[in-house]
Amino acid sequence: MQIKTSMVHTTPQTIIGQLKTIVGEKNWLETETEKAAFLVDERGLFHGQTALIVFPNTTAQVAQIVTLCHRENIKIVPQGGNTGYAGGATPQTEQEILVCLAKLNQIREVDALNYTMIVEAGCILADVQQQAAKIDRLFPLSLGAEGSCQMGGVLSTNAGGMAVLRYGNARELILGLEVILPNGQIWQGLRKLRKDNSGYDLKHLFIGAEGTLGIITAVTLKLFPKPCETTTALVAIETIELAVQLLTRLRKISGDEVSSFEYINHHCLELVVKHFPHITIPFDEEAYSHYVLFSLETSRPTVDLQTLMEKVLTQAFEAEEILNAVIATSIQQTDQLWQLRERIPEAQKLAGRCIKHDISVPISNIAQFMNEATVAAEQLIPNVNVSPFGHIGDGNIHFNLMQPVDMQSDLFLAQTQTINNAIHDIAMRLSGSFSAEHGIGQLKNTALAHYKSEVEYQLMQTVKSALDPENIMNPGKIFKPA
Ligand SMILES: Cc1cc2nc3c(=O)[nH]c(=O)nc-3n(C[C@H](O)[C@H](O)[C@H](O)COP(=O)(O)OP(=O)(O)OC[C@H]3O[C@@H](n4cnc5c(N)ncnc54)[C@H](O)[C@@H]3O)c2cc1C
Known part of the structure; x- marks a missing residue:
């Protein structure tokens, strides 16, 4: 491991040894073969590197890992189920440690009367839904990856899915959070309250932050009556x-x-x-x-x-x-x-190359978006197979373009940036967003810098540098590398 920073106090192997000691035997991976599956994103777009993967199983262990990394200026990438579509959970260099939350997976509390449940970040979404059903309650968040995505990842991407129309996206289903801040401190914000106007509502900073502001370790979920x-x-x-x-x-x-x-x-x-x-x-x-x-x-x-x-x-x-x-x-x-x-x-993945867009517009503009985007795509790539689908009830369409049968993959993919610009420009002109639910990660950090106003982008950077001045949390994600 090479750590090129003036803040390194101990030798890298010593730090790696300390990280292994924190999580204990069998809770870390180091060889290339063992690490491989964790270093490529769901879409196969990003292939990463890391010196070590650790699997903490308590909040205290996560805090110790982050405290050590903060002291030694080592970058940290949190990973949940690794089903994200923006490359947010893929570490980029050997100097980054991958922290997998899969073993931090206890249901801490079920409160049927309060319609709440406290679960740890590594709990699989489908398991959480089943736990809620056992007490005659509903946790409504539902998406295609629910059998493998984890609550920490779901919150960090502010996931949407099939039931947003009725229940809202992840942000609207959360009452409290426990977070390890970039300096290793534990923020204990696991409240169970539906009303709490005591100052800034800090949990919203971490929801949708894609691991750039801290590591979510546990969450209080809002439950609903189970539909009959x-x-x-x-x-x-x-x-x-x-x-x-x-x-x-x-x-x-x-x-x-x-x-x-x-x-x-x-x-x-x-x-x-x-x-x-x-x-x-x-x-x-x-x-x-x-x-x-x-x-x-x-x-x-x-x-x-x-x-x-x-x-x-x-x-x-x-x-x-x-x-x-x-x-x-x-x-x-x-x-x-x-x-x-x-x-x-899955069918699109099996069918060949696909240029994907995850846009949203006010639902009153959705027809205009679809018409204009289809014309633009067909002008740029004749015979392109326009294959959109998605959460039209939320104004969110996955405007995906499949490779034409008579076009070579590399020629098709070479058009990605041009197509992206055209489709995103249309969505933005129609008062929409170029990223409705999959987040920014490393896939769309250039687009974020382009489409956000200067004021908004600077505000986001101010928040990031206030919480993580050394930029150790998930560097190169959301923001373009400096
Ligand atoms: C078949 C399929 C269908 C999908 N459908 C939808 C859909 O309908 N709606 C939707 O919104 N998304 C969808 N997705 C995308 C993806 O499943 C979601 O973004 C999901 O929320 C990611 O969860 P994860 O645990 O896999 O996170 P990961 O991919 O592991 O991580 C995602 C991001 O969160 C960060 N992160 C992970 N855990 C933590 C933590 N504990 N603390 C801080 N940061 C953390 C990572 O660093 C990364 O930036 C789909 C994906 C697939 C493969």
């Missing part, structure tokens, strides 16, 4: 404008009980059924151009959601808002329908 009925439908529609109209109708008629509202372009469905032949599209007709998959959900036992769903879809047919519809009548059918949506990222 859910109904799901897949509809075919002619235009994006009509999808937005359908959402408006659904929100009004259901008393805002729409829990998810996902857009799927027909190219995406074709890829899913091609790569996962056990999944089928439940319509006899030729493929339609656009689909919406949505669920209504209620925790009121008196509401008959199935009848409500039939009523609203009948009205939508009569208003010529939808072309066809299938309502799931069993749990198996519901799962089948959701597979059509959830398998899209």
Whole structure:
């Protein structure tokens, strides 16, 4: 390990030895083979390096690691499930230590009366959902990677997912945090309060900070009544404008009980059924151009959601808002329908090269965005396979472009920056964001510097340097390296 800094007091091997001692036997990895899986990001875009990977299993161990690294000016990269889409959890150099939170994974407290749960950062999201269900509660955050992403990563990226429309994104589901600050101090902010106006609400600094301001070690989650009925439908529609109209109708008629509202372009469905032949599209007709998959959900036992769903879809047919519809009548059918949506990222990964965008615009501008972005993409790359999908109910579309069959991968990927600029410019002009839910990491730090106003960017830098003046926490992420 080479540490090129004037602040090193002890020899690097000594520091590595001390880090190993803190976490104990079997809780560190050092050989290249052992480290390999942790050093490449989910999309295979970033390949990193590190001298050592440590797996602390208590908050005290994390604090000791950070205290030591702070004293010795060693950079730290936190990692959760490593499912992030922006390369935020990949260390860039041998001088960075990777701190994996997977073993810090206890459920510390379940308070059914207060509708809260305190869990450690390494808990897997799906396990947290199941724990909540066991006490007849709902933790509503839900996303395709829920079987492997961890609560620390979910909060650090302020993850969104399928249920944002009804329950909000990660930020809105948190009441308190425990964080190890960049100097090793523990900030004990695990409050369980729904009301607390005692000064700045500091937890929001760390949510969405992608590990650049400290390491989250535990979190107080907000729970909800477990829904007693859910109904799901897949509809075919002619235009994006009509999808937005359908959402408006659904929100009004259901008393805002729409829990998810996902857009799927027909190219995406074709890829899913091609790569996962056990999944089928439940319509006899030729493929339609656009689909919406949505669920209504209620925790009121008196509401008959199935009848409500039939009523609203009948009205939508009569208003010529939808072309066809299938309502799931069993749990198996519901799962089948959701597979059509959830398998899209995997199907796109299997299908070849993909230029991805994670944009959002006000939902009133979504149709204009889709129209303009499609024209721009097709002008820049003729025959490109425009394959958007995503959380249209939140105005968030994964505007993905698949490699044309007659184009070489490297020529296609060479267009990435030009395409990104065009698509992001359109989103920003329509009052949107170039990064709706996947964060900045090392993938979009140049775009952040470009699109944020000078005032906003400087404010962010001020916060960073106030908390982490030595820049030891996840350097090169969010901000462009100096
Ligand atoms: C199939 C698939 C579907 C997905 N769908 C969605 C979706 O619908 N919505 C969505 O928002 N995202 C989605 N994602 C992206 C990803 O799953 C989320 O960003 C997730 O929240 C990342 O969690 P993680 O534990 O894997 O974090 P990691 O990838 O390990 O880390 C992400 C960032 O958080 C930091 N970090 C991790 N743990 C901590 C900690 N304890 N303290 C401080 N910083 C930390 C890392 O340094 C990094 O910057 C999807 C990914 C996949 C593969």
